[in-house]
Amino acid sequence: MRIAHRLADWVESRWVVPAYSGWVLGAFSLCFLAAAINTMAGWLYVISGISLALLAMAATLPVRSLHRIHLQRLPIQPISAGEELTIEIELHNQSSQPKTLLQIRDLIPFVLDRPVSGVIETILPQQTHRWVYYQPTKQRGVYRWHTTQLRTATPLGLFWCRRERQLPATAIVYPTVLPLTTCPLIDEIGQEDSPQYFSRDRRSQLANQDLTRSLRPYRWGDPFRLVHWRTSARYGELRVRELEVFTGGQEVIICLDSASLWNTENFEQAVIAAASLYFYATRTQLTAKLWTANAGLLQGHRVVLEALASVNFGETPGDTPPPDQPIVWLTANSLSLNSLPAASRWLLWPDNATTPKLTVSDRPGIIIQPEPQLQTQLQSGIRN
Structure with a gap:
């Protein structure tokens, strides 16, 4: 037949x-x-x-x-x-x-x-x-x-x-971009207690005190750290600062560990998380970049979205390794967390419910659980 x-x-x-x-x-x-x-x-x-x-x-x-x-x-x-x-x-x-x-x-x-x-x-x-x-x-x-x-x-x-x-x-x-209203993983970058990062963050704040371009009414999704409280009290409504350059050129590099082996569902969640973190960072006037194992370092809304649309786990690493500076590391490999640069953050999708404490205690981050919604977990506080 x-x-x-x-x-x-x-x-x-x-x-x-x-x-x-x-x-x-x-x-x-x-x-x-x-x-x-x-x-x-x-x-x-x-x-x-x-x-x-x-x-x-x-x-x-x-x-x-x-x-x-x-x-x-x-x-x-x-x-x-x-x-x-x-x-x-x-x-x-x-x-x-x-x-x-x-x-x-x-x-x-x-x-x-x-x-x-x-x-x-x-x-x-x-x-x-x-x-x-x-x-x-x-x-x-x-x-x-x-x-x-x-x-x-x-x-x-x-x-x-x-x-x-x-x-x-x-x-x-x-990939879907989650409408994050807050994200401690991004908001607390540069606020480490070490003298090096405290002094850098302090100098950055002082350098930008005179770079406020204008004040505008608060819009849903604006970070509260940009609220100008004195002006808000005078007008009776929240007013937000628009800066020429935020925090002295501070940038957020979101790195997706696409060279590792993943569970398919976890990897799709990681791609959604990478896109959501990238756009949240740009919305808060940070300089955001994306890194994947094969494509390297990328910047620009359309370029990043196209890279995330085509990325797959188990990729062959390219010529550009992860930057040797604070990053946000998205991975399924808990052993890679202790080798991250100082002041980095991480998101971990473990294969099982228990992850050895030794592998995640050095730097702060979030272990993604299967039950709560991803958006809820990204908007929650950082935990070790």
């Missing part, structure tokens, strides 16, 4: 294959022809001849109907996981005859869904028809596919003809 199906599929994509009605008419034509030979009745020859001529015409017209149809795929705009991809294909009828009753099929990757089909009734001569469909997404990633099929049995419906067109497509689905 599979061999017959593959053979029919191969014939349909290169020539034509009979529809059910075509098989029926062909069987009747042969029966009439056999009866005519047996009885030598002229009217049976006429019926069989007309039927066979009709089959021949029905076999050639679908092939001609698919000629001179030019397909063009429009760029697919990136979205976040959980949203719908908008996929548009334009069909240009370059002939002087209308094209009718076309079936179009876009062979999207199976990880997204099954191939999507649509029906186009008519494309007028020298006109363009835009076919649009919306594909839901569940998981981040960079999805690529190449093939779109056109199929028709017009005008008699006796034979199917299908032709494949190469229309390369790239759909980028960004």
Whole structure:
């Protein structure tokens, strides 16, 4: 059965294959022809001849109907996981005859869904028809596919003809960015008790006292450390400082340990956490950067999102090691925590519920638990 199906599929994509009605008419034509030979009745020859001529015409017209149809795929705009991809294909009828009753099929990757089909009734001569469909997404990633099929049995419906067109497509689905209202992991960076970091943070605060650009009303999500309390008391509402440069060039480097082996679900959570921490840091006017094992150090909203959309665990490390300065380390390997630079933070996704205390006691961080929501844990206080 599979061999017959593959053979029919191969014939349909290169020539034509009979529809059910075509098989029926062909069987009747042969029966009439056999009866005519047996009885030598002229009217049976006429019926069989007309039927066979009709089959021949029905076999050639679908092939001609698919000629001179030019397909063009429009760029697919990136979205976040959980949203719908908008996929548009334009069909240009370059002939002087209308094209009718076309079936179009876009062979999207199976990880997204099954191939999507649509029906186009008519494309007028020298006109363009835009076919649009919306594909839901569940998981981040960079999805690529190449093939779109056109199929028709017009005008008699006796034979199917299908032709494949190469229309390369790239759909980028960004990871979800959690709307963090606070994040001690980022807020407390640079507030270590050691004299080195205390003096640096103090000098940074003094250097920026005169760099307040303006005051504006408080917006949801603004960190309370930027609130100007004296002005807020005078106006009776919270006012927030907008700084030219915050904390003297202090930067936050979020490092995703993508070279290690992860549990798949934990790694997806880590990617979401990396994106959320990055955008929270930029929202609080810190200089944020992202590091992954293969891509190295990255900066810029779109660049970071595209890197997080395509990153996978177990990557081959590139030429750029993690920066030798305080970082936020996202990992599933508890043994890597003690080798972090001083004043670093970490997020750990353990494979089991218990993690040796020795491996996590040197530097502060958060052990991500399976039960509470990730957003709740990122907004909670740092613990060892």
